[in-house]
Amino acid sequence: MYLHLTFVTHHARHGLFFPIGRAVTSTIAPTSAQTNADLAGLYRQMRRVRTFEERVGELFVRGESAGSMLHLSIGEESAAVGVTAAMRDGDTFTTHHRGHGIFLARGADPKRMMAEIAGKETGYCGGKGGSMHIADMGLGHLGANAIVGGGIPAVVGAGLVAKRRGTGAISVAFFGDGAMQQGILYESMNMAALWELPVLFVCINNQWGMGTRIDQATRATALHERAQAFGLAGETIDGIDVLAVREAAQDMADAARVGRPGFLAVECYRFFGHARKDKSPYRSDTEEAEGRARDPLARAREALVAEGHDLDALDAEIAAEMDATIDYAIASAEPALDTMFADVYGPSAPEPEPVSMRLDRILARE
Amino acid sequence: MYLHLTFVTHHARHGLFFPIGRAVTSTIAPTSAQTNADLAGLYRQMRRVRTFEERVGELFVRGESAGSMLHLSIGEESAAVGVTAAMRDGDTFTTHHRGHGIFLARGADPKRMMAEIAGKETGYCGGKGGSMHIADMGLGHLGANAIVGGGIPAVVGAGLVAKRRGTGAISVAFFGDGAMQQGILYESMNMAALWELPVLFVCINNQWGMGTRIDQATRATALHERAQAFGLAGETIDGIDVLAVREAAQDMADAARVGRPGFLAVECYRFFGHARKDKSPYRSDTEEAEGRARDPLARAREALVAEGHDLDALDAEIAAEMDATIDYAIASAEPALDTMFADVYGPSAPEPEPVSMRLDRILARE
């Protein structure tokens, strides 16, 4: 509990928030063989996310990324992995601008992800989307969004469809603490509760929204209480323990499947700057050090190693897997210019006329 | 308490909501001479509102109103009168589409109001605004709104100004229960709490939003709990007792003036249809009868008459005052057509060029 306690005092000092609800029990290390087996699997996924994000940073440094608006989820792996572990085939979800990890944990191909982040034709969206708009609809991903809160109401619609068709699927909206101040979240939660939809709202509270700390964005930092006030099950969980996150998510997902929508806030810390060029001058080194010390990946690794697991080989294998994504992205071609006019409308419709073609016609007159 | 109790069971039967918070004590009749003096004044204002709204209905029936989108606040007088009684000179406020009563209770001239409702040049807005957009900025009215929830965030800005200038003024947003499902309310309440603004949010819960009963719009009908979850003082009060409403509003206004924003829901009943053409086929006669039995005006009158007051002369005087508003409105002229291009921009700027003038210029070519 030591680390946990120091973090509490740290919270007090820096005005970060002591995780409430289950959180207090979440630092107890797993014991049963079962949970260890699970933990190993969860560790593997978290490591893949961590390593992938590190490679995204490398892609940027090498000048091979499409732009610098790349938001790394390092430090938030337990939210992505713990919650998606409670999801099933057929479930749908929407993600935010920091959603690489969630998408990867749901089964995305990191090669095609990296290629999309590089804006290449082999990317999931053929270079049209980029880091903030990667998705594979085949995996139930209803889209990543660059509008804070923009992807939230879609799960209400997906939930309506699941309920009407009785598929037993749930739809999960992932978003950050910053989105807690967007009104559309409350409209969406109200509808989910009113219509008893199989929907889950997951707030990844990494304490920061760009340069604004959660207590600088609101006075009401017990975020789950807002959901409760709208009639949803609401809970805040400490992201330090991926097993605890998965357990909380599992309970909420089970309830959602039978029409009791829920809201889960996962307390974690944004280890690095907001986007690639942000050095976080607005927060103290102490805070960053202590925030980074709350590392769900390191926590899981400790527990497994303490149980005698040797994870070096696994880590190396994952490193190799992710190295390959960079080579793949760099080797891939830019999308052909004529793809630019496709996909604005359905395939059977004529494409928009290029401006140059319009000009040719007008200037051709004699 | 009889009336009150029957209403409770009625609630249970029809799924309307038992007023919580102070409401339970609100049916105790006033005793002290002081409160009676107050009650007499409050009765007078409520009667003026009631009679004015009845005349608005008459204006429509006589075919003299500008359109039929006229929303009467009959049954809600205690909210308008009780809350505005807690306001001071210099306080500002915004109202919704059913705001005639609030504006009148804040000191508006009913003649100019009726003229505006008739779309005449003598109206508060020269016939440009109409029933849903009457205001007298001189009275601190920052506008009536036809967008549900549209006027709410303005009080955040007005609150910022009052706080910065240390005027001691508060800004009050009045809106209906339907606006409780508009996200902008939560964004606004969050800002008010975060910045400790002298702001009050007043929800006039008349149980219906057009043809949708509050429990058909949300599962979370204890509306004040939402405000509490955002860090504001929150309370629900039974509108049957105007003194109780004023008292609750006074406490909240006092707190708001020193930077503790609040939310007050006033439980009442929309006696008539949503707008003039709506006969409310979507609700039962029983419900309407019992809802209309919860009449804050009748309640106040009973109490005063029981104390020996004779109110007939007062009622007659008010009837005469309001009759005159109709004559005034009808006698007033339509706005001159050339006023149409004024007020789009500030007075020093040229007015937009009329289409006909543009056409004259283009067609004049030879």
Next chain:
Amino acid sequence: MAGLEKLSYRDALRRALADAMREDEDVFVIGEEVGRYGGAYGVTKGLIEEFGADRLLDTPISEPAIVGAAVGAAMAGMRPVAELMYVDFLGMTMDQLCNQAAKIRYMFGGQIGVPMVLRTQGGTGRSAGAQHSQSLEAYVMHTPGLRLAMPATVHDAYHLLRQSLRQPDPVVFIEHKGLYATEAEVDLSRPAPDWGRAAILREGEDLAIVSYSRQVHHALAAAEALSQRGVEASVIDLRTLNPLDFETVRAAVEIVGRAMVVSEGPMTAGVAAELAARISEECFDYLEDPVVRVAGEDIPISVSVALERASVPTAELVLRTAQRLVA
């Protein structure tokens, strides 16, 4: 449904929704007061009896989430008809409409579409004031990825809505509040022009009038009056502004050499501007006169009956302008 029958614009819209819902289990309506109340303008009245509350889903007053939920339902495989009670509320929903619905197919590389219809109504005529009387179709026409249909006739109220419900992309379907009560003898079994094709309602050699929605009726009235004086005008009802059937417009303009566009929306940077610019640039050598724009004033709409009426093109203005143009 063969044979002539007397139908109102409102009834035709209701019929289109009912037929579509009978044919396709996945079609459902979501919006404020669409079920029990039957729609603020009565378009969905009675439908809840046949199709139930699940398929006429009454919502809280939450426009952004209504459109957002429709986007999600469309992505998840159904075909929602979201209703905005007034087009004036579009502003609350433009993020979901323009950043989400309009861009999802493209942003994600064509993986998925958003086959939804956003039904709404606009225009003047009820003294409803500045926030309930607007014509905002230009915002939609300017946004890549959104289709835009605006029926002028009872026949199109039915067929354009049916066609909209077969599109793979989001369609904003804007009715005119001033047309709901208009009636016509129609045979709905008679086919309508294909999706994206304009209708030539009248042919003439002297002038081409291009319009859509309610203003089409002003254009027709003006054409009739002109005809009394021996002047013959073509009248084109665009029906959809995206797709825009410019070829039909071009053909008519190149024959007559004179064009007038009529729109109720504010003139500046509006639909009339696009039509006039397009005709001017593509038919330049055929034009004997400038393309004339008759459109709404660049001002808000007043509640005063007199001011409201004068704020948008009247049949008289359309006629007067046409007369001077051909003079």
Next chain:
Amino acid sequence: MAGLEKLSYRDALRRALADAMREDEDVFVIGEEVGRYGGAYGVTKGLIEEFGADRLLDTPISEPAIVGAAVGAAMAGMRPVAELMYVDFLGMTMDQLCNQAAKIRYMFGGQIGVPMVLRTQGGTGRSAGAQHSQSLEAYVMHTPGLRLAMPATVHDAYHLLRQSLRQPDPVVFIEHKGLYATEAEVDLSRPAPDWGRAAILREGEDLAIVSYSRQVHHALAAAEALSQRGVEASVIDLRTLNPLDFETVRAAVEIVGRAMVVSEGPMTAGVAAELAARISEECFDYLEDPVVRVAGEDIPISVSVALERASVPTAELVLRTAQRLVA
């Protein structure tokens, strides 16, 4: 501040805000990351030190309420500068901007105005994708009651913002993300054209190029290149789209008889459409050729560097088109 100095567009904007805040206690900035962070693009960097957190008010991520709060503050007597980090977020705020800010003076019969500035930035150039690269000025230009300023130069970044802060009505002030780093030797004590007046940056007898914001620089580059070939083009920077200084445009077009309008926004129903329609109708008898529109493609913006670049007018396209027009 007299004398020549080297300044960036970003610095000039910051200077304008600082000078305005020093002169007028009532001016304050409200928006996301405007204070401690210094603005997503660094425009407000450092201002919080001089003016404090009350006047550089960092907000939660609540765009609708940010604009709504600014509207209220303006009505209550102060002069807020609300910041939208990206113009792409305009969709979330259009109810507060277009139904409230734009209509309040009118709806209430001229009792009160809404003297606020909505600062934001748009345009391509950073591979920011479909929701962070748009040019949405047409929505604003189409809305009666809103002023619209779009500075192209360092000198205007300062002066147009100062002028915007003196208007009695809401001004949407749209910067271009691709211009922040551009530097110039400017003397800010040199007066700028009056509010609402266009700037003639170059005069020529062969062609008039009308543009605004970043595309002005493409127009100038094209004009220079044409000049090498003995073709002289006038280049007009509109500076504000509302008010629109059409008289300056008319004068130039009537002299040369040929006009090209250049805009980064999507072509259909955009700013270029209004300019082309207006020139075509008002200068009809002077035009030797159709007014040519060079504008953004009617598609969303891709993250791919190659596709993004090709989605809006490039200097090459502007030049090539101008050459063919005068050929």
